[in-house]
Amino acid sequence: MKTMTLRIIWRMLRILSPRLSRGMVCLVVGASLLVMPCKTVAQLLFKPGEPYVNYAYESYRAYDSIFFGRDRTPQFDALGQFVMNGINVFELQEFRSISPSPGSIIRKPFRYGQYLNRLVVADDSYKGVTTRFIIGDRVRAKFTPLTLDLAAMNGMRLDSHFKGGSLVLVTSRIDKPIFEAIQNNDHRIHGSEGTQFIPRWATYLMGADLRTQLQGLDAGVSWVNQFRTDSLRDLDENSFKGTLPSTGVPPQWVVVRVADQSSADAVGARVRGAILYLNGQPHRPELSAYDKLTPDRLTLTVTIDPDRAVIPPAARDNSNSLVIEQVHQSPTPQGFYETEGEDALLLWFKVPSTIPGEGALGEPVQEVEVELEVAGDYQLELSEVFNGASSNPATYFYTAAQSEGRPSMGNFRRVRVRYGRQTGRTLVSAHVNLDIKGWMLHSEVVRNYSFRAYPGLNRRALEVFDDQTHAWFINARRDVGALSIGGEAYNIDGRYSTALNVQDDDLRSYFQFLSSPFSYPTNFNEPRLANFIAGERASPTNTIEFNTVDDNDDKDQYPDSYFLRRTTDLATGGRAIEDPDGVFPGLDSDLNGRPDINENNNLIPDYYEPFLLYNVNPDAYDFGEDMNGNGVIDERENDELPDYPYDADRRGFHVFGEMPIPGLPEAKGSIGHYRTTAPFQGGEAQVSYLRGEIHHRFPFVGSLLGIYKLKRIEDDIPDPVFGLGRSPIYLEPDVLPPESLSDEERLNPLGIPVLQEDPQLFRDSWMNRFYVKGEFSRVENLHIDVSSRYDRNRQQSVAEQSANTITDLALVARADYTWRPWRKLRVIPQVKWMSQQLGDDDGTILEVEERFFFPILRVEYPISSRTSIKGGAQGFPFLESTYRNDISPDVDFDEKVYLVQLNNTSNYVGYEVNVNLGFERRQRRFLDRSRKDQDLDYHRFFLRVIAGLRPLF
Missing domain, CATH: 1.10.287 (Helix Hairpins)
Known part of the structure; x- marks a missing residue:
């Protein structure tokens, strides 16, 4: 050298x-020569390799992570400036042209899910303004209860807070990807320019919330917009009103369903005099059956619809042509059609794609309206049938007009409705919340715009029209010392909705993936689509409904219903979006994220599991308010509606006052009255009530809680909710079915929730409710509590209700004592007894007379700080657990459960690891030997290892 x-x-x-x-x-x-080294070394063939290092004196440096470090490459921004060595974890691109690549592209590479857990958060602060930017698949987003309330938004939000106020912006491409790709490679399946699944059109959610947040004052405005876009159109052709795909086929039929709005009453609906308007020009269709040999005739075919499904029963014949298979109906001699109850009428209007006009092909149909003469309690719903990709290509029915109240059948009126597919929805809201010096105010007003357009032959010139609804509410309360007065008023339109309905035949491309929720038989993406329509298996219609307010009654991180549920194969990386642990509203009093009646999350209510049953009771034994009179505790209701503060189609007010009871400082009384009407559905609920409550503590002895409520109720508005009915596990009204369990019942111990109709037991009633609970804690380590609830419903004689008295008495008593006889040995005897008696005078309800008795003994001894031995017995040879049913004595049984286990908790690589090794012996014997096939008698050995993190609190 x-x-x-x-x-x-x-x-x-x-x-x-x-x-x-x-x-x-x-x-x-x-x-x-002076600056050059003087020492020279000969070149050797020896290869020294890595030097020897002793890490006792210097820290060990780990290799780059396999999951992240080895994939890092130089990354540059759009201007060519170097950013960092890293990897792409998220990318969104929107094209508004055909070249170089049309479509809406989102890339979520493997590292986005595996390394970042599908969540990215960036933050900054500048001159008093703090900003945080969030990208994630499950982002909590809420503006107001009537506009935006999502538990798991898949998108982005930007939150800024400044002096005196805040601004929140949200956006999401809500329709694609609709499910997670194999091994989480979303960008390869859903978003690459070279794949056939690139979305040419997409649906977006955008929103903004600006509010001032001063001490005691929260006021602001909100804007929420859902709209469809088309990447084949220029930017100025895509507005916030939305658009329809530029390619597609026009409808062959516009279908009007005429239904009885309230099938339970005695008033039906009548219809006559149909006129079809095409681009504003009136046409009287020919009343006849459809003949596919003459498809250009303007015909009106009338059929019966017994299913009232979400789509009309469109079908294809052997030549794959669309036909109407139902029999055409003729009108009555008086010239009208009539329906009452569950059946409905379908009016199939054959619509052309063009009408005579300028040009050789005529004028494209851009506007379709139907005018009818209707009478009675009618509801008009619109849909279309088109030659699409599905076996039953139709759009969902939507309500276009309905009668108010319960009018008579004789008065006809002309109603004109316009058909269109939904392109967008915009919500504009203003709210004021106040809490200053004893004044409380909570209010909101919303204007709701639903945009629609007819999907004609010329999609480049859509005529978008809107349907406006509104909603408002105000709650006020004034505290003056110990006296409180207040009230509320509200009005939610009958057609108020925060949903956007999207029909997109491109979704059919996902059918070939076994992990897709669109694949039969797990057609989870269309929960409103029935399995059978007109006796035929229903195929997916490629429709998704997006709602900006979740149905999330139990307020957990999972919506109760969602368009994306869970992929069928867990190996594909599918995640649970829809509630995987069940819906248990109002049953998480300790706020630990688990329902109180199912703490171990095994789908079996804890009140039926040995040992766990000591701490929880079935709903029939608990007390809670029931303001809407459907027999279910309000905070435990599970319905199928978005979580608005008031249901749609409700208008009313409520006034109340509350004050201490003189001479009883620990008691208070309240009086109130509320009235609710259902303007479109019909019906009214009026309730006046008087309530007293006392909560007294006896020093060193215990406490006593007493509640009494007297109500005068006149309520004929149905409020259906989900329930489990006569489940073999649920204990209401009996613990076991009269026959052996089916395979489905064995696999689903909680049963399958079904929507149960409101029994409407308070059409005209005087209701007395009394609840008392006492606790005794005078003796150290001894705890005793007893609770009792008594309801008496004295029904008055009205049109749909006879005079009757319904009584319900439920009692629960339990006691436990902790004894430490030797060293750290703990012996805990427990006993629990429950009883319910439900009956009436004339036998219109299902009676219940049942009793439970559970003697329990627990023993615990810690061998060391990490290991302990535990044992338990529920029932003994001389004192068994028992169930007795006086109405159905053949289901009486005795039961014994014995369990012993070795428990160890250790630390391993930062995790808490618990090992349970044990043995269980269980016996259940029915007193009626005709049920001996339902006896239980088994031994069970078990080993369970649990890993987790130590809770912080």
Whole structure:
């Protein structure tokens, strides 16, 4: 190396020598020799490799992570400036052209899910403004209860807070990807330019919430917009009103369903005099059956619809042509059609794609309206049938007009409705919340715009029209010392909705994936689509409904219903979006994220599991308010409606007053009256009530809680909720069915929730409710509590209700004592007894007379700080657990359960690891030997390992 360097210097000096003196050349050579190393080392063939290192004196440096470090490459921004060495974890692109690549593209690579757990958060602060930017698949988003309330938004939100106020912006491409790809490779299945699944059109959610947040004052405005976009159109052709795909086929039929709005009453609906308007021009269709040999005739075919399904029963014949298979109906001699009860009428209007006009092909149909003469309690719903990709290509029915109240059948009126597919929905809201010096105010007003357009032949010139609804409410309360007065008023339109209905035949491309929720038989993406329509298996219609307010009655991180549930194969990386642990509203009093009646999350209510049953009771034994009179505790209701503060089609008010009871400082009384009407559905609920409550503590002895409520109720508005009915596990009204369990019942111990009709037991009633609970804690380590609830419903004689008295008495008593006889040994005897008696005078309800008795003994002994031995017995040879039913004595049984286990809790790589090794012996014997096949008698050995993190609180 040294020799080579000298040669280079010498050659350079020869080139420059004519201009340099000899002395200067010598000086340069000498200086070069001084600065160069003098030691020379011979080149060896030996390969030394990595040196020896002892990590006792220096920290060990780990290799780059396999999941992240080895994939890092230089990353640049759009201007070509270097950002960092890293990887792409999320990318969104929106094209508004055909070239180079049309469509809406989202990439969520593997590292987005595996390394970042599908959540990215960035933050900054500047001159008093704090901002946080969030991207995630499950982002909590709420503006107001009537506009935006999502437990798991798949999108982005930007939160800014400044002095005196805040601003929140949200956006989401809500329709695609609709499910997670194999191994979480979303970008390869849902978003690559080279794949056939690139979305050409998409649906977006955008929203903004601006509010001032001062001490005691919260006021602001909100804007929420859902709209459909088309990447094949220019940017100025895509507005917040939305659009329809630029490619598609026009409808062949516009279908009007005429239904009895309230099937339970005695008033039906009548219809006659149909007129079809095409681009504003009236046409009287020919009343006849459809003939596919003459498809251009403007016909009106009338059929019976017994199913009232979400779509009309469109069908295809052997030649794949769309036909109407139902029999055409003729009108009555008076010239009208009539329906009452569950059956409905379907009016099939054959619509052309063009009408005579300018040009050789005529004028494209851009507007379709139907005018009818209707009478009675009618409801008009609209749908279309088109030659799409599905076996039953139709759009969902939507309500376009309905009668108010319960009018008579004789008065006809003309009603005109316009058909269109939904393109967008906009919600504009203003709210004021106040809590200052004893004044409380909570209010909101919303204007709701639903945009629609007819999907005609010319999709480039859509005529978008809107249907406006509104909603408002106000709650006020004034506290003056111990006196409180207040009230509320509200009005939610009957057609108020926060949903956007999207029909997209491109969704059929997902059918070939076994992990898709669109694949038969797990057609989870269309929960409102029946399994059978007109006796035929229903195929997916490629429709998704997006709602900006969740149905999330139990207020957990999972919506009760969602368009994306769970992929069928867990190996594909599917996640649970729809509630995987069941819906248990109002049953998480300790706020630990688990329902109180199912703490171990095994789908079996704890009140039926040995040992766990000591701490929980079935709903029939608990007390709670029932303001809507459907027999279910309000905070435990599970319905199928979005969680608005008031149901749609409700209008009313409520006034109340509350004050201490003189002479009883620990008691208070309240009086109130509320009235609710259902303007479209019909019906009214009026309730006047008087309530007294006392909660007294006896020092060193215990406490006593007493509640009495007297109500005068006149309520004929039905409020259906989900229930489990006569489940073999649920204990209401009996613990076991009269026959052996089916395979489905064995696999689903909680049963399958079904929507149960409101029994409407308070059409005209005087209701007395009394609840008392006492606790005794005078003796150390001894705890006793007894509770009792008594209801008496004295029904008055009205049109649909006879005079009757319904009584319900439920009692629960339990006691436990902790005894430490030796060292750390703990012996805990427990006993619990429950009884319910439900009956009436004339036998119109299902009576219940049952009793439970559970003697329990627990023993615990810690061997060390990590290991302990535990044992328990529920029932003994001399004192068994018993169930007695006086109405059905053949279901009486005795039961014994014995369990012993070794429990160890250790730390391993930062996790808490618990090991349970044990043995269980269980016996259940029915007293009626005709049920001996339902006896239980088994031994069970078990080993269970649980890993988790130590709770912080």
